Amino acid sequence: MMCTAKKCGIRFQPPAIILIYDGEVKGKSRQRIMPVRNFSKFSDCNRAAEQLKNNPRHKSYLEQVSLRQLEKLFCFLRGYLQGQSLTETMEQIQQERTIDPEEDLNKLDDKELAKRKSIMDELFEKNQKKKDDPNFVYDIEVEFPEDEQLQSCGWDTESADEF
Amino acid sequence: MARDRAKACELDQEKYDADENVKIICLGDSAVGKSKLMERFLMDGFQPQQLSTYALTLYKHTATVDGRTVLVDFWDTAGQERFQSMHASYYHKAHACIMVFDVQRKVTYKNLSTWYTELREFRPEIPCIVVANKIDADVKVTQKSFNFAKKFSLPLYFVSAADGTNVVKLFNDAIRLAVSYKHNSRDFMDEVLQELENFELEQKEDDGPGQGQQEGTKSLAAS
16 A cells, blocks of 8 residues: 555544654545544653554554654653643653653663663654755764864863873 | 683784784773674674684774784774773783773763773883874864863874774774884883793693783782
């Protein structure tokens, strides 16, 4: 089945994930409503997203929708069920997906480290220039002038012993 | 412990004595992007070899320096950095070091001093490049000074494994430094140990302590 996903969102009442996509007929958008069942304010968003993505009836439609996006949509629904405002939920999602710059990742177990890495990978993938990008250049050299005017990074301590 | 160390050295590190072979090691905290840098440099050409017994990943690469073919082994940590320390064999016979931190995380910069101290314990003289990775996340950091590199007179490279800025230059320069270290090294301990090794080989294969050990023997004995 050919299906090009255009947009994917969530409806709170009654709860459903809604996909706008281009079907086999060119230039004609279609809408698919996928009802969300058995989801409460205590549900695991990641799990719900995985279940929907692997649902045999919806699977082929959701191929182009990332697990991460679906998870986020479920987080919005959960926030709504908990009585949070949209802004509150958005802030919460933001916070969960932010790295604490002070945290020593050497001290985390595999699972927690993998979680942090996946957060960092999001930015990596966003900024990544891939080999098949039309303007990809293998060897990019940029000179960053090293003059006296440089500002300190703020991470060095003043004492002579430390750096 | 000493037994383990000797065993790990048997990971065919003899080949690094051959003229055309160099060994370059990567150091730095978890998730600073060491493997991503390797992969960006080697692109499709990368064929990492997982050596889980030693918790390390080997990347093989063939380079040409001044018209000569050089076989480069890049050593990557494969999670060993979590112990805040690397196995002695990791440093053994290395010809250059690439030491990475994440410009978004101060702690990875602060930990450079731990990595550097350990590196110098085992390899007092090899060239070392400090790498500030992930500049794509905040390009303004390139306007800032990082005293760590200055303090130890080490070159500092601003790079991004994501968009590729200065990655190829970094690795090519590291290879050059490794080759030139190998050919011009006047590392006293290297020479002494070389002599010692030849001498011992002539006598007979002996498993006594110190045999086949690196130039860090002195500090090892002290630790």
